[in-house]
Amino acid sequence: xxxxxxxxxxxxxxxxxxxxxxxxxxxxxxxxxxxxxxxxxxxxxxxxxxxxxxxxxxxxxxxxxxxxxxxxxxxxxxxxxxxxxxxxxxxxxxxxxxxxxxxxxxxxxxxxxxxxxxxxxxxxxxxxxxxxxxxxxxxxxxxxxxxxxxxxxxxxxxxxxxxxxxxxxxxxxxxxxxxxxxxxxxxxxxxxxxxxxxxxxxxxxxxxxxxxxxxxxxxxxxxxxxxxxxxxxxxxxxxxxxxxxxxxxxxxxxxxxxxxxxxxxxxxxxxxxxxxxxxxxxxxxxxxxxxxxxxxxxxxxxxxxxxxxxxxxxxxxxxxxxxxxxxxxxxxxxxxxxxxxxxxxxxxxxxxxxxxxxxxxxxxxxxxxxxxxxxxxxxxxxxxxxxxxxxxxxxxxxxxxxxxxxxxxxxxxxxxxxxxxxxxxxxxxxxxxxxxxxxxxxxxxxxxxxxxxxxxxxxxxxxxxxxxxxxxxxxxxxxxxxxxxxxxxxxxxxxxxxxxxxxxxxxxxxxxxxxxxxxxxxxxxxxxxxxxxxxxxxxxxxxxxxxxxxxxxxxxxxxxxxxxxxxxxxxxxxxxxxxxxxxxxxxxxxxxxxxxxxxxxxxxxxxxxxxxxxxxxxxxxxxxxxxxxxxxxxxxxxxxxxxxxxxxxxxxxxxxxxxxxxxxxxxxxxxxxxxxxxxxxxxxxx
Numbered sequence: 208x209x210x211x212x213x214x215x216x217x218x219x220x221x222x223x224x225x226x227x228x229x230x231x232x233x234x235x236x237x238x239x240x241x242x243x244x245x246x247x248x249x250x251x252x253x254x255x256x257x258x259x260x261x262x263x264x265x266x267x268x269x270x271x272x273x274x275x276x277x278x279x280x281x282x283x284x285x286x287x288x289x290x291x292x293x294x295x296x297x298x299x300x301x302x303x304x305x306x307x308x309x310x311x312x313x314x315x316x317x318x319x320x321x322x323x324x325x326x327x328x329x330x331x332x333x334x335x336x337x338x339x340x341x342x343x344x345x346x347x348x349x350x351x352x353x354x355x356x357x358x359x360x361x362x363x364x365x366x367x368x369x370x371x372x373x374x375x376x377x378x379x380x381x382x383x384x385x386x387x388x389x390x391x392x393x394x395x396x397x398x399x400x401x402x403x404x405x406x407x408x409x410x411x412x413x414x415x416x417x418x419x420x421x422x423x424x425x426x427x428x429x430x431x432x433x434x435x436x437x438x439x440x441x442x443x444x445x446x447x448x449x450x451x452x453x454x455x456x457x458x459x460x461x462x463x464x465x466x467x468x469x470x471x472x473x474x475x476x477x478x479x480x481x482x483x484x485x486x487x488x489x490x491x492x493x494x495x496x497x498x499x500x501x502x503x504x505x506x507x508x509x510x511x512x513x514x515x516x517x518x519x520x521x522x523x524x525x526x527x528x529x530x531x532x533x534x535x536x537x538x539x540x541x542x543x544x545x546x547x548x549x550x551x552x553x554x555x556x557x558x559x560x561x562x563x564x565x566x567x568x569x570x571x572x573x574x575x576x577x578x579x580x581x582x583x584x585x586x587x588x589x590x591x592x593x594x595x596x597x598x599x600x601x602x603x604x605x606x607x608x609x610x611x612x613x614x615x616x617x618x619x620x621x622x623x624x625x626x627x628x629x630x631x632x633x634x635x636x637x638x639x640x641x642x643x644x645x646x647x648x649x650x651x652x653x654x655x656x657x658x659x660x661x662x663x664x665x666x667x668x669x670x671x672x673x674x675x676x677x678x679x680x681x682x683x684x685x686x687x688x689x690x691x692x693x694x695x696x697x698x699x700x701x702x703x704x705x706x707x708x709x710x711x712x713x714x715x716x717x718x719x720x721x722x723x724x725x726x727x728x729x730x731x732x733x734x735x736x737x738x739x740x741x742x743x744x745x746x747x748x749x750x751x752x753x754x755x756x757x758x759x760x761x762x763x764x765x766x767x768x769x770x771x772x773x774x775x776x777x778x779x780x781x782x783x784x785x786x787x788x789x790x791x792x793x794x795x796x797x798x799x800x801x802x803x804x805x806x807x808x809x810x811x812x813x814x815x816x817x818x819x820x821x822x823x824x825x826x827x828x829x830x831x832x833x834x835x836x837x838x839x840x841x842x843x844x845x846x847x848x849x850x851x852x853x854x855x856x857x858x859x860x861x862x863x864x865x866x867x868x869x870x871x872x873x874x875x876x877x878x879x880x881x882x883x884x885x886x887x888x889x890x891x892x893x
Contacts (some may be wrong), residue, residue, distance in 0.1 A: 698724025
């Protein structure tokens, strides 16, 4: 080949390689652009990434091949298809194990940890990410570890562990190969962890210095990158809080993506400002949204578990169908082998018959030669024998070769048949084992769910037994109350008792619902009765309740209460409203002294007041499950409708007033699912 031809061949190969590289870069850019967009259709993303996987596999770029495959799993998980994401991560790991590719094994482990973190399985996610880090340290320490360390920092921040968050963020920042976007997120998480001052035993001056130092470094990275990260609005909000620019901080809080995080930040800002009314309102909304998010998350997890079981059942049925098809194919191959064996036996028999015929022909030829040519008898006899012997030898060689070929073919088919049958049996055993494990898990979940339902029924009976259900017939007052939890157990409460010719009574609403709210309700009722029996005034009862319930209140739960003492002889009524709904007297709303809810902030002094000449008047107390009850069109019962109904019932008895309001609300909601507990108390002094 000439030099000119060699040069032309080299030039063509270079152009083809360059074109292939440019195509991979273009597909890679499309992949990251589509991944960062929240409105990308699944089919479009999978089409681009599948073409990129095929191109990188042909080009031998295994790192980009596995990164593309990992992005497919994460894209499904980010779009609420976490089970599908885990399945893709598992397929990636199996492929990497079969090809003994260590980078692929690391990628599959890392992606699995990320998806488990999205599903809220933080403990398993933490262990999986640590396995990925150890594996990378062992096999390719030159690769960047910033991404898995940053994922661990996100897990610790989500679980409110600021010291661990800072530890993993520092490990990510120490990585010399860290990318700018990972560096920005690590510095953001470090700022937010430092801002959690409750976990730091340092002065305000030292805290601000540490925050400002990390914030300044973060701003440099942000300017270099040309955009902000996911945690940017939260960090900026903390900077404004530290500078006591609270109004700007409230505006910045509205830019936070998470509604729960937005409300938490606003609650803290209002507390710093001393605006306890807005802090209370934000806390109420936060509790409602948190309950709604938790309910939706539990429903979504149950749906994912059911989908996973259904998918496992479908896959098992598909595997059994494939096994049956393979068994039919093996039986067909066995029949073909048997038919070929019969054909070979018939061929052998034909060859033997031909050999006998040849021998007979040789004998006849010998006899003819003896008769015709007597002189050449011996020569003819030798020639005939030599020809017969040569022909017999050729025939024998052909038979030997044919027999050997048939034997090899038969042994090969039998070995292949036994190998496929053994593999099919193993797969069937593994499928049966996995199905048994799934059935066992389903049975355990069913037993646990039935046990929980039984325990909730017992808890409801205990809770309903804690509030008075028998209302005394007294000449000086008419009293009736009712409580209806939205769930099996609730957080509303009421109580009353007579002492020294005084009627002590209260009504309350615990933040949240379910078992935690019912536990706080039982504690509040017992403490009210204990403090009230000491003869304390309502404002002193509220102060002592707040001191007891705010101590070590890490969950942030609180109680709104209306506490009153009715003097039966004089008609005077002493009251204290601790963040509860305004009362109605003869169908009119009454403005009362505002106080904070009980249990949020310690060392508060509650203010009380009194009403004279309450004889002949009707006092109606209620929780927000009454006025905020919604129908199927999400319309609320409302304060105006409640006031109108209360005015019509001023001349009714206490029991008739409560039952009429309950009937009217039930007709209004028209079968809609209740969103909150509903409690009412009506008192008429005679």
